[in-house]
């Protein structure tokens with residue numbers, strides 16, 4: 240049957256199982272939106288900014304494992320997606336972005352609302368396409384979904400000129416995706432796995448260092464079985480949180496800059512590091528010159544470029560954690576490592592995650608209360624800053640895909656739209672956005688989407704009247720020269736929430752925390768925003784200063800004494 | 802150390818930009834890069850000469866492999882290979898030194914392809930070492946303009962046997 244380009248696009252999206260599409264139309268995108276008008280399978284969600292659309296698609300992907308799709312018009316619509324694409328790209332999140340483009344004949348003519356979108360997004364997408372021939376359209380969409388969701392996952396963009404969207408051709412659904420040059424490795428090399436097992440069986444002080452690769456591979460079960468058989472302590476990256484239960488007795492905490500002292504000391508003292516689906520990010524390793532000098536390194540990752548990029552792996556294994564781990568589990572002998580655990584438990588006792596209860600309403604206390612009230616059964620999105628790190632430290636994530644946060648790019652303004660995307664994808668679940676007073680103002684316009692669609696998300700503002708994380712750095716490393724961080728002039732967030740049609744609440748005292756949270760949990764037909772007025776000068780600790788060894792952390796006691 | 806990478810890629814618009822972006826985005830330096838069609842019109846061969854330590858070269862080769870449009874990456878430096886570059890060199894000459902310049906060019910099996918009263922334009926092909934050597938000899942006469950194509954390379958049909966891996 241003959242179909243228009245835009246109709247082919249929508250039909251292909253439907254056949255790929257797309258349920259939602261977030262975006263904003265414009266001149267060149269009208270044909271696409273016209274085709275969407277007839278779709279019975281795809282719900283179009285009109286956002287208020289394209290960045291919001293991209294983060295909603297991203298939050299949907301992160302929380303469901305399905306592929307989020309966003310759409311924007313040519314020129315400014317497309318450029319507004321860039322931060323969202325970069326955010327997804329840095330965290331390897333599968334996503335599809337559709338952008339309209341000026342008609343093929345006008346490309347390169349500085350036409351109205353023309354931008355070289357393929358050029359602009361090349362470094363922030365896994366792959367991108369400009370479709371100039373309608374006969375390539377269906378094949379391109381299939382390839383895009385395949386690329387986005389295989390190997391090391393990532394966003395893929397399709398730029399569609401409006402004349403191609405309007406042209407007609409015979410529609411044929413390509414049953415198979417044939418890409419002869421793109422073949423991600425899934426099975427690990429058997430010899431390498433054997434060598435890794437031998438090292439694991441020999442190790443006296445092994446540490447497992449795991450990241451979001453476990454989530455991407457949907458391999459939490461396999462990972463848990465492996466970790467339990469080895470008996471080794473498990474440290475997770477920020478984005479790995481939830482891939483292994485935060486309440487498990489082998490869990491030693493988050494690694495890196497704001498990780499637990501225990502997990503960082505364990506990495507430092509280990510004789511074997513088993514890295515799985517993680518990439519030795521500088522926020523995890525600290526100064527490389529001092530990093531894990533006595534450890535052999537096994538590195539399992541689906542992306543060969545992640546292996547031996549910053550830290551040389553002794554035993555590299557390229558493969559999918561879901562395939563490699565069961566193989567490895569078979570070959571390792573059950574371990575207890577009593578001496579090693581004795582040491583770890585001593586660290587745990589001496590360096591617990593803690594904070595001083597003095598000095599006003601403490602943000603950490605609020606996170607603890609949310610954890611207790613929800614019993615951890617929630618999807619928690621965050622923005623970027625101190626509140627993000629406190630969430631990572633004080634909320635215990637037990638299930639995969641329950642923590643939704645921008646790690647690699649660290650995008651303020653991510654959390655609210657991501658929480659909205661997560662709520663669309665998980666209608667029955669409780670969804671939070673934990674925010675700062677700075678970040679929430681970066682995409683606050685999307686609040687109306689939650690109101691319009693009756694999404695009962697809970698927005699928690701840990702309002703410290705400043706750009707807290709930057710203030711912390713200035714306090715600790717820049718002689719308290721607080722340049723450009725004051726947010727004391729701010730909107731009344733309660734009134735703002737109400738203006739949008741959301742419920743707004745304010746908390747200034749510890750006693751009100753629990754009851755207000757309980758009240759918010761009863762609201763099911765609209766979002767709730769709670770403005771928590773927290774201690775201004777609270778710091779995220781422990782902290783490994785940038786460029787220091789991971790053993791050189793500042794702890795909360797050090798700051799209290801100073 | 803310098804490495805010569807031969808990269809087979811799909812002959813499509815934007816591929817060169819992807820490869821160039823990979824180098825610029827990661828701060829890798831390209832010494833030279835040539836692109837041309839192969840025996841298969843749908844495939845281009847890029848010959849890229851790069852420098853860097855082993856870890857950088859490993860990254861470059863993995864990153865090139867990771868591009869969706871890449872068909873094959875061969876690090877020539879691990880193999881027996883032939884590489885050639887072409888240079889056009891415009892040298893300043895005068896009645897007193899024309900003979901000497903011609904002699905030098907002949908020794909290098911170069912050709913003089915254009916003559917004016919004040920210049921010779923020399924065409925020479927060879928490995929980059931050979932071209933560098935010729936340039937050094939011509940330098941004292943005065944080089945007015947110069948252009949080099951960058952290396953192109955193919956592996957030799959006959960390869961020394963690799964030591965058997967256990």
Ligand SMILES: Cc1ncc(C[n+]2csc(CCOP(=O)(O)OP(=O)(O)O)c2C)c(N)n1
Nearest residue numbers: 624625626649651675676677678706707708
């Ligand atoms: C888009 C963007 N701009 C700037 C930054 C730099 N930055 C990192 S944390 C931070 C402060 C965040 O303040 P707030 O949202 O109030 O959270 P807090 O740290 O106070 O909890 C800033 C400005 C960023 N990460 N993202």
